[in-house]
Amino acid sequence: MDTRPTTAEIIAEDQVAKKFLNYLENERNDSTHTSVAYSRDLGQFASFVFGENCAPPYDWISVTRETARAFLVELSQSEAEPATVRRKLSALRTFYRYLIREGFVIENPFAELRGPKMKRNIPGILSEQEVEQLLNANTPSGDDSAVEDEDLMKHYAALRDCAILEFLYSTGARVGEAAALHVSDIDFAHGFVRVLGKGRKERLCPLGRPALNALNRMLSVSSRVFSEKETPSPESPLFRNTRGGRLTTRSMERIMKTCLTQGGIPGNFTPHALRHSFATHMLNAGADLRAVQELLGHASLSTTQIYTRVSVDHLRRVYHTSHPRA
Numbered sequence: 544m545d546t547r548p549t550t551a552e553i554i555a556e557d558q559v560a561k562k563f564l565n566y567l568e569n570e571r572n573d574s575t576h577t578s579v580a581y582s583r584d585l586g587q588f589a590s591f592v593f594g595e596n597c598a599p600p601y602d603w604i605s606v607t608r609e610t611a612r613a614f615l616v617e618l619s620q621s622e623a624e625p626a627t628v629r630r631k632l633s634a635l636r637t638f639y640r641y642l643i644r645e646g647f648v649i650e651n652p653f654a655e656l657r658g659p660k661m662k663r664n665i666p667g668i669l670s671e672q673e674v675e676q677l678l679n680a681n682t683p684s685g686d687d688s689a690v691e692d693e694d695l696m697k698h699y700a701a702l703r704d705c706a707i708l709e710f711l712y713s714t715g716a717r718v719g720e721a722a723a724l725h726v727s728d729i730d731f732a733h734g735f736v737r738v739l740g741k742g743r744k745e746r747l748c749p750l751g752r753p754a755l756n757a758l759n760r761m762l763s764v765s766s767r768v769f770s771e772k773e774t775p776s777p778e779s780p781l782f783r784n785t786r787g788g789r790l791t792t793r794s795m796e797r798i799m800k801t802c803l804t805q806g807g808i809p810g811n812f813t814p815h816a817l818r819h820s821f822a823t824h825m826l827n828a829g830a831d832l833r834a835v836q837e838l839l840g841h842a843s844l845s846t847t848q849i850y851t852r853v854s855v856d857h858l859r860r861v862y863h864t865s866h867p868r869a
Contacts, residue, residue: 554586557599563641572743584634588614603639604648611635611652619659629658668820673808674712678753680806681705687764696785699764703790704798706757707782711814713754714738715821715839718792718814727777729758740840748838 554560564582567573573581589601591614614635618628632653639651669677683701690698710721720738728737734755735747750758758781769787780789792814799814818839825835 553599554582554589557589557601559600559603559642559647560585560638562645563638566641574741574743577742580630581634581638584631585638587631588635591617603642606639606652608652608655611656615656615658625659632656632658667810667812667816668823669808669812669816671824673806674817674820674824677802677806677808678705678708678712681708681802682757683760687760690764695764695768699761699768700785702757702761702764703782704802706754706761707790707795707798707814708802708817709754709757710736710750711817712821713751714748715818715825715835716748717818717840718795720840721814722782722790722792722795724781725777726762726779726781728781731755731759738840744840746837746840 555564560582563585564578567578567581568575589597589599592606592610593601615628615632618631623631636651636653636656639648639653642648643651681701682705683698687698687702707721710716711718714721714736716736716738717740720740723739724736729750730736734750734752736750738746738748740746765783769783782790782795784790784794795814799812799816803810803812822835822839825838826832
């Protein structure tokens with residue numbers, strides 16, 4: 544077994560870097576995922592500049608713009624994805640911005656550098672007909688109260704899977720956001736859910752009637768499965784595995800594959816395809832781009848605009864199919 548410390552563990556021993564990582568979590572309210580990714584990026588940069596065998600503390604003030612540019616060139620030559628290079632650039636630019644604020648350095652060597660252009664791939668989406676087919680094929684029929692005890696867990700799992708699909712398509716939420724939800728985050732009276740998104744930013748997402756019905760069915764059976772005497776606690780996970788614990792994003796991906804097969808829908812779609820489909824179908828129906836941005840929790844409108852490309856393609860197909868002189 545390799546017992547050598549990781550770059551993230553080594554960078555945490557540098558007091559300046561450690562203060563920066565604390566700043567990310569405590570002042571910027573960044574997620575643990577972001578903090579861990581930034582620590583890896585700092586560790587990789589430290590290894591590049593100071594050498595793999597150089598131990599903290601690091602001489603961050605000695606880094607020049609030429610050093611910073613050389614690091615980006617090294618990343619590009621290693622065939623790193625543009626998104627990866629841009630994230631590392633963002634991490635290091637943020638780090639040096641923090642160092643300037645704290646008086647450790649005077650200039651930010653990454654301030655004027657630009658990352659590679661992003662490949663704006665059009666996301667895979669399901670058509671409205673395919674979504675209907677997917678949801679209808681995975682909606683359990685029958686009277687939930689009539690299910691026998693020995694079949695209850697299987698019935699709960701089917702209701703849960705249906706509720707996940709309905710929820711993701713109704714809200715456009717990320718699968719990680721859905722997995723993190725508690726029962727108390729759902730406002731059944733007003734038809735909203737409180738979602739904690741990237742950067743721990745909270746937003747309200749409307750829930751359609753089919754999604755609310757699916758969630759109500761799931762929770763009514765959940766109370767029988769996990770506790771005979773009481774309804775689920777408000778702080779219970781909304782989506783549970785068969786042991787009562789929180790369902791993971793990986794499990795949701797497996798559920799999506801199974802449901803696609805059940806619905807007879809070809810293609811290697813992930814749960815995120817329902818988020819893409821939500822945005823595209825909203826725009827196709829005439830929804831305002833900024834409203835869709837708010838619902839998706841995008842910080843930048845440019846991120847949402849990728850879906851307008853899908854919608855324009857849709858309009859172009861309709862035009863060529865329908866116009867007599869297309």
